C-alpha cells in the first residue's frame with residue numbers, strides 16, 4: 001500500500017484497518033494543557049483566540065507537539081457560524097456560550113440567511129499555517145456543528161441539558177425552525193468547502209445534542225440536514241472525507257450512516273460494541289469511544305478501559321478517540337498513559353491478537 005503510508009488517519013477513513021489505530025482526542029486543544037491556558041490568557045476573549053490565526057494555529061499544534069497525535073483539529077468553535085450570521089455570541093467564563101435567543105418566527109423572518117464569510121477568514125488562515133507546520137503524516141481536521149446542535153444554542157441562547165427550547169420550537173413552529181436549519185445547512189457547506197480549500201484533510205460534523213430527539217425528529221433534524229451537508233460538500237469535492245458525530249444516536253446510528261454517506265462515525269461511550277461492529281463498522285470506519293472520566297481516573301481503570309475499546313473495535317477500520325471531549329481536569333500523565341497503551345506493543349496484550 002504505497003500511498004497508505006502517507007496518513008494513517010485518512011487511510012482508515014478510506015476503510016483500511018491499521019494494527020495500531022490512529023489516535024486523537026476531541027477537544028485536544030484546551031484547558032487541560034497549561035500551554036493552552038497561557039495562550040488563552042493573553043488572547044483576551046475566547047472568540048478573539050478563535051479569530052487570531054497565529055494563536056489559533058499555535059493552540060492547534062500544542063497537543064501534536066506534546067503527544068504526537070495522528071490528527072490535529074483546527075482550533076475554533078461550532079458557534080462561529082451563528083456569529084458570522086450576525087447573531088450576538090459571547091462566551092462567559094465558567095458558564096459557556098450566551099447568544100441572543102432566536103426563539104420566535106418573527107425573529108427568524110428578519111434574521112440573516114447568509115453568513116459574512118469575511119469574519120471566518122482567520123479560521124482559513126489558521127488552517128493554512130497549521131498545514132504548513134504539520135508533518136505530512138498527520139491529518140488536519142476541519143469541522144462545523146451539525147445544524148440541529150448549532151440551532152439548539154441559537155434558539156435557547158445558551159446550553160441546556162435536554163434542549164427543550166429547540167425541541168419545543170421545532171414542534172410549535174416547524175416552518176420557522178426549518179428555516180434556521182436550512183440557513184445552517186447552506187452556510188455550513190460553504191464553510192466546510194473553504195476549510196478543505198485552506199488545507200483541511202478531513203471534516204467532522206459535531207451533533208452533540210442529536211441524542212435528545214425522538215426517532216422521527218432525529219431523522220428530520222439530525223440525519224437529513226447532515227445528509228444535505230455531505231451531499232453539498234461532495235458536489236464540489238467528491239472525495240471529501242467526512243466524520244459524523246451524532247452523540248447519543250444509539251439504535252439510530254445504522255440509519256444515520258446509510259442516509260448521510262459519512263466515511264466514519266464517532267461513537268460515544270454508551271455505544272453497544274457488538275451492535276456497532278455488526279451494524280456500523282461493517283459499513284464505515286468507527287471512531288471513539290473511551291469514557292473521558294476513565295481518562296480522568298487513570299491507573300488500572302484507564303488501562304482496562306483502553307483495552308476494552310481496542311478489543312471492541314480495533315479488528316476493523318478504527319480511530320482511537322474519546323466518547324466526547326476531554327475534561328479540563330484530566331491529568332496530562334493520563335493522556336500519556338493512554339497513548340502508550342494504544343501504541344506501545346509490549347505491555348498491551350491487545351496488539352498480539354491484532355495481526
Ligand code: CP3
Nearest residue numbers: 026027028029030073074075076077078096097206208325
Ligand atoms: O477539539 C478541539 O480541540 C478543537 C476546538 C473545539 C472547541 N469547541 C474549542 C472550545 C471544538 C471542535 C469545539 C466544538 C464544540 N463547541 C461543540 C461540539 C463538540 C462538543 O464538545 O460537544 C460544542 C457543543 C461547542 C459549543 C461550546 N463551546 C460550548 C458548550 C462551550 C463551553 C463549554 C466549555 O467546554 O467551556 C464552548 C467553549 C469552548 N470551545 C472551549 C474550547 C477550548 C472552552 C473555552 C475556553 O477555553 O475558555
